[in-house]
Amino acid sequence: MTKFDIVIVGGGIVGSASAYYLKKHGFAGSVAIVEKDTSWQSGCTARSCGGLRQQFSTPENIALSKFGVGVVKTLKEEFGPEADVGFREQGYLILATAGGMPILEENHAVQIANGADNVLLRGAELPARFPWLNAEGLAGGCFGLSGEGWVDPYSLAALFRKAALARGVTLIQGEVAAVTRAGNRISEVMLASGETISCGMLVNAAGTGAGRLAEQAGIPLPVGPRKRYVFVFDCPGATEALHKAPLTVEPGGIYFRPEGRNFICGLSPEEHEEPQVFDWEVDHAWFEERIWERLAERVPLFEAIKVIGSWTGHYDYNALDQNAVIGPHPEVKNFLFANGYSGHGLQQGPASGNAIAELVVHGGYRTIDLTRFGYERIVRNAPLFEKNVI
Numbered sequence: 001m002t003k004f005d006i007v008i009v010g011g012g013i014v015g016s017a018s019a020y021y022l023k024k025h026g027f028a029g030s031v032a033i034v035e036k037d038t039s040w041q042s043g044c045t046a047r048s049c050g051g052l053r054q055q056f057s058t059p060e061n062i063a064l065s066k067f068g069v070g071v072v073k074t075l076k077e078e079f080g081p082e083a084d085v086g087f088r089e090q091g092y093l094i095l096a097t098a099g100g101m102p103i104l105e106e107n108h109a110v111q112i113a114n115g116a117d118n119v120l121l122r123g124a125e126l127p128a129r130f131p132w133l134n135a136e137g138l139a140g141g142c143f144g145l146s147g148e149g150w151v152d153p154y155s156l157a158a159l160f161r162k163a164a165l166a167r168g169v170t171l172i173q174g175e176v177a178a179v180t181r182a183g184n185r186i187s188e189v190m191l192a193s194g195e196t197i198s199c200g201m202l203v204n205a206a207g208t209g210a211g212r213l214a215e216q217a218g219i220p221l222p223v224g225p226r227k228r229y230v231f232v233f234d235c236p237g238a239t240e241a242l243h244k245a246p247l248t249v250e251p252g253g254i255y256f257r258p259e260g261r262n263f264i265c266g267l268s269p270e271e272h273e274e275p276q277v278f279d280w281e282v283d284h285a286w287f288e289e290r291i292w293e294r295l296a297e298r299v300p301l302f303e304a305i306k307v308i309g310s311w312t313g314h315y316d317y318n319a320l321d322q323n324a325v326i327g328p329h330p331e332v333k334n335f336l337f338a339n340g341y342s343g344h345g346l347q348q349g350p351a352s353g354n355a356i357a358e359l360v361v362h363g364g365y366r367t368i369d370l371t372r373f374g375y376e377r378i379v380r381n382a383p384l385f386e387k388n389v390i
């Protein structure tokens with residue numbers, strides 16, 4: 001039987017960053033990442049839009065994302081001169097009608113108190129700053145002046161993974177099919193191949209598979225997949241100002257942003273509209289019926305566009321409160337969670353990996369106090385809602 005001090009299930013951004021920071025913080029024991037898809041195509045990370053923002057309603061989320069931006073801005077110091085994830089620091093712009101303004105203002109106050117570099121724009125300030133925007137019906141918007149934008153998510157995860165492997169972490173290709181728990185300790189995992197791996201600690205970084213992995217240890221975790229579509233379109237009439245647009249979210253939840261010389265957009269469904277089939281098919285009617293008309297109303301230049309691509313991804317969705325669950329299980333203390341990011345885990349992966357490493361190496365959080373994100377709130381059924389889920 002193979003034996004590792006720490007087994008991390010999942011080699012996306014969270015698992016890779018956890019492995020990397022364990023070694024960076026001086027963990028001398030053996031670490032393995034077990035990953036079922038080493039093409040990295042089906043996980044959330046590669047299918048993410050790569051956005052980084054500070055516009056959250058929960059202080060911990062702002063801190064986690066600011067850490068991620070810090071990594072992106074010091075990439076070459078961390079990973080060497082060749083490191084590049086194509087950071088476009090073009091900001092986020094979250095728009096509101098008069099009815100939505102109180103929440104936007106409330107969130108903005110939380111963001112400013114937690115060090116975000118955002119500004120509230122009201123009425124005519126919006127089209128003055130963003131001439132491509134039809135501001136009719138809008139009362140204002142919150143715009144990130146710095147520290148917000150987007151990166152290539154695959155490249156960011158790959159940097160962490162390569163650096164972790166270079167520091168002695170082992171990558172095992174295989175699917176964890178069973179978890180053995182002896183009382184309040186996880187003792188081993190069994191792969192679909194039948195191979196067993198003994199572990200001193202188990203880290204759940206399984207993305208959309210996190211709920212299933214926890215269940216294999218007899219532990220409930222309300223994290224599972226939610227299907228999301230992203231559409232890529234060309235807009236021949238786009239002005240330079242539009243190509244420099246922030247990731248913009250209109251009050252109904254439709255978002256768009258530039259992607260190279262094209263644009264991407266999407267819209268999360270309402271609870272009652274959630275697709276129940278978790279394949280990779282794109283529902284093209286979603287763009288036609290739910291997105292395009294409203295998007296073109298907001299950005300008239302988008303009346304003439306051509307959809308040139310699309311993809312499906314699965315959000316790692318925490319049905320309790322759309323916030324991450326980070327830290328050990330209160331009783332099964334050698335089982336650590338880093339799950340349920342609900343659409344913002346790419347930017348929070350680096351800080352989460354650092355947090356997992358701090359728990360293991362130092363026995364507590366040193367950089368960001370994530371106590372409120374602990375598993376205990378699942379037991380108490382006490383949600384800590386994030387209001388800004390895109």
Ligand SMILES: Cc1cc2nc3c(=O)[nH]c(=O)nc-3n(C[C@H](O)[C@H](O)[C@H](O)COP(=O)(O)OP(=O)(O)OC[C@H]3O[C@@H](n4cnc5c(N)ncnc54)[C@H](O)[C@@H]3O)c2cc1C
Pocket residue numbers: 009010011012013014015034035036037040042043044045046047048049050051052174175176177205206207208209210213228229230312313314315316338339341342343344345346347348349
């Ligand atoms: C369409 C879309 C857009 C998004 N946009 C953004 C964004 O703009 N900004 C942002 O911050 N976040 C965004 N996200 C969310 C973000 O991508 C995820 O929160 C983040 O990538 C989660 O990382 P992870 O490492 O936990 O999960 P993953 O990348 O999914 O990694 C988990 C890995 O675990 C493996 N695994 C699962 N179960 C097992 C098992 N039993 N055995 C072995 N391996 C297993 C999987 O194969 C997978 O590779 C988006 C997600 C989607 C789908």
